[in-house]
Each structure stands twice: as C-alpha cells, then as structure tokens.
Amino acid sequence: MPRTQFISTGFHVPERIVTNDELRTWWDTSDEWIRARTGIGERHWVEPGLEAGSDLALKAAQSALERADLKATDLDCIVFATLSPDYFFPGGGVFLQRKLGVPGIPALDIRNQCSGFLYGLSVADAWVRSGQYKRVLLIGAEVHSTGMDFSPGGRDLSVLFGDGAGAVILGPGDDGRGVLSVHLHADGVGAEQLWCESESSARMPRISYDDLDAGRHFARMNGREVFRNAVVRMPEVVREGLAANDLTAEDIDLFIPHQANLRISEAVQKQLGLRDDQVYNNIERFGNTTAATLPIAMDEVARSGRLKEGDLLVLSAFGSGWTWGSAIIRW
C-alpha cells in the first residue's frame, strides 16, 4: 500500500511585523514579560480589510505549487484548517478554491483549532492511501489580529497570537517514506477554557449588543488550564505514535511541537528527553498561528535543509476543544 508523502511545502505571513514593544500601544505589558512567559518576540498582522485568511492561504499554496513545479489545476482537492474563517459560513476552503481558479474540486473545512493541521493531515492521508485523491492541498491558515480585544482584559491572550498560513501538497509514494501514523484525540470537557462564544447559533440573536458589550465576540482563555493540559497531552500522544511504530524518542531526528508557547514546548521536550538539536521552534518570530504553526515550521526546516530525506519527523499539537494529536513521518 502506498504511503502519503509530502510533495512540497510553502508558507506566507503578512508583511506587517508587530513587536512586543508595539503591543504596549494598546496594553500594559512589556517585552520582558512576553518573552519570559511565552518566548514570543514578534508576530505578523494583516492589514484589516485588505488581506483575509484565504489570501494568506493562497500565497502559501502558490509557494508550495511553485516549489513542486505543479499548477493549481493539478490539485484533486483542498483541505483547509482554520479557527478564523473569512466568514461564519461558508468556510475558507471554497474561497481559496475560487482564488486558485480550480472550480469543481472538493474543498473540506476543518475546525479543530491548534490541532487542525493534524486533523486535516489524518483525513488527507486516508484519502491519498485509499487512492481517492492523488494531489491534496492541505492548508493551515489564521487571521487572529482582527479579533483582538484591545481593552486591558485582552492582554493575556492577544500577545500570544499572530497571522499566517502554511501549505503542504500530499500525494502517494511507495519507497517507504511518508506518513507512518496520525493519532488524534479530543475531550470536550475543556471546550469553554479556550473559546469564542459569539456569534453563536445556540442563541437568538446570534450576536447581541449585550455580547458586544461583554466582549463575547473575543476569544477567551484560561491560560493556566491550557498550559497544564498541553504539557501532559502532547508527550502522551507522541509516545502513543512512537509506540505504534515500534520507535522511541531516540529515533526522532526532528520534533516540531505546535507553537503555542515556548515554555510548553520546552516542558514537552524535557518530558520526552529530547536534545535541543532534535527540536524546532520558531515562535519567537511568528507567535501562535494556530493551525498554521506546523506547516510554517515544516516549510522552514524543509527549505533550510535542517530536515533531510529519510529523517524521522514528529509533529504534535494541543489546543482548544480540547483537541490534540501527533503525526509520525518518514520525510
């Protein structure tokens, strides 16, 4: 049976760089506080009204297509992971499809927040291995900056997030390389610990003046609970993936954790007993781009040569839902 291989990768972030010092324009915060608690130095923000998530996704996709010497018309389907779609509905997939100019091919939207890329990878992997689709474009794209709470109460969450998009093109191969496994989990007990309550089809009207006054249209987070769960679930699901493939942490050439917070990544690294040279972090430059962190990092390591053919690559993510997962990949 063929395995799902990574034909190509690409990413795109908006031009505008927002430093920790610039955040002091809106919030009582400091570069020292943000760096010490999160490892973030800067992030990219879109120009509101000029760039949507599907625009970032388009540029990431074009970069991946160019790298693979493929045209958009070579794609068989799109899988689009985001928690910040351009609109409540339809999802980002159809807007990206329209911008790519490939009418007719299916576009699937994935709503699994920080684990969205891994959930998307699991579906794409099954489609490729079954022979249903040969060239799958998998995207993780987010625009957080248009949803920032600029009041004092928004500072804990708003300093963490950045905008960006990552793309991978997947297809079958039979030389043993490719996706060895994807393990996924969810536990809705944590749903309200990191969520955006409004607009909500569970209520009428879906968004009210009261919601706006109370700031329910902004994301809200219990940071300590996120932290506490992430440092348990991520090592656990990596070990699950390794065990399923008769591998150990020593076999890992490169581990890319979801870029939520450098302190989370360091705690996960420590629990897995990994050396610094086995782990890649880029949160210092991008902040948390949710579904986009893994494909952005993959493109960086693939292009820089840090990730080489035949290397064992391990991905893991944890986030809102709760949802979490890991992927074990022979690159």
Ligand code: COA
């Ligand atoms: N700048 C300065 N001070 C801030 C701040 C900011 N941006 N945000 C919060 N603070 C203050 C708090 O008000 C609090 O002040 P107090 O002691 O006077 O009440 C103090 O800093 C400590 O806040 P606390 O929330 O206890 O900090 P923390 O050590 O838990 O760190 C996070 C906060 C958000 C950095 C941390 O909980 C975290 O990273 N959690 C995981 C979040 C995450 O990864 N989310 C994405 C999931 S995919």
